[in-house]
Amino acid sequence: MRILHIVATPRGEQSHTLRIAQEFIDTVVERNGDVEVDVLDLYRHDLPAMAGDNIEAKYTLMVGRPIDRGHAESWREIESLIEDFTSADAYVVTAPMWNFGIPYALKYYIDCVVQPGYLFRYDETGSVVPMVTGKKMVCVTSRGGDYSPGGFMHALDFQEPYLRTVFGFVGITDVAFINAQPMDVTPDLRAAALTAALAQARELGGSFLPQAGALV
Ligand SMILES: Cc1cc2nc3c(=O)[nH]c(=O)nc-3n(C[C@H](O)[C@H](O)[C@H](O)COP(=O)(O)O)c2cc1C
Numbered sequence: 001m002r003i004l005h006i007v008a009t010p011r012g013e014q015s016h017t018l019r020i021a022q023e024f025i026d027t028v029v030e031r032n033g034d035v036e037v038d039v040l041d042l043y044r045h046d047l048p049a050m051a052g053d054n055i056e057a058k059y060t061l062m063v064g065r066p067i068d069r070g071h072a073e074s075w076r077e078i079e080s081l082i083e084d085f086t087s088a089d090a091y092v093v094t095a096p097m098w099n100f101g102i103p104y105a106l107k108y109y110i111d112c113v114v115q116p117g118y119l120f121r122y123d124e125t126g127s128v129v130p131m132v133t134g135k136k137m138v139c140v141t142s143r144g145g146d147y148s149p150g151g152f153m154h155a156l157d158f159q160e161p162y163l164r165t166v167f168g169f170v171g172i173t174d175v176a177f178i179n180a181q182p183m184d185v186t187p188d189l190r191a192a193a194l195t196a197a198l199a200q201a202r203e204l205g206g207s208f209l210p211q212a213g214a215l216v
Contacts, residue, residue: 001035002036003092007039027205079118085119119171130171144185
């Protein structure tokens with residue numbers, strides 16, 4: 001069982017989002033002996049360009065033609081990133097809210113891996129066929145403000161709906177969110193948000209994967 005942990009915060013050990021995600025992962029690993037966790041740290045990883053040869057290759061694929069030989073070498077970097085994504089059994093996405101959405105490094109990664117013929121395809125009627133099925137995802141976010149349902153900021157949360165949309169589009173529909181909020185209003189509110197998110201991370205982590213040896 002391989003979990004891909006996609007980290008989209010540049011703040012390393014200072015990151016509250018990462019601390020909560022780590023609590024989740026530690027719980028999963030504690031409960032399940034047979035788990036390998038690979039970390040893809042997007043702020044320390046050179047992503048291939050989604051321009052030049054690769055944008056030409058993408059548009060060739062979009063019209064159902066094979067990639068030209070001249071673009072193939074560059075496209076292999078995209079394929080290797082895609083292979084790393086599709087070979088995972090489950091995903092953890094660590095992303096603070098940036099300007100109501102996701103940090104640019106995560107958007108860049110999504111632009112690289114969400115490719116026709118690899119993560120989704122169109123059938124003969126033009127309908128989308130998702131190609132990444134049967135996999136679970138947990139998205140851990142933290143936000144300076146509070147975007148909880150029922151609150152006046154909720155309508156401004158473009159982060160959770162976007163992540164549900166793009167990963168749902170490729171077939172990942174079993175997605176849970178741990179949203180720590182508000183983190184930047186007062187120290188007391190931050191402490192309470194962190195405590196609640198860490199508890200949710202332990203709870204979700206305890207049941208994320210079937211436990212080793214369990215009868216299912
Ligand atoms: C570039 C940038 C943009 C941000 N935009 C928002 C925002 O739109 N809404 C919000 O509530 N907080 C925003 N924040 C605050 C972060 O979401 C918040 O501090 C979060 O807890 C940071 O997570 P981290 O500790 O993992 O870096 C922003 C922070 C940065 C650095």
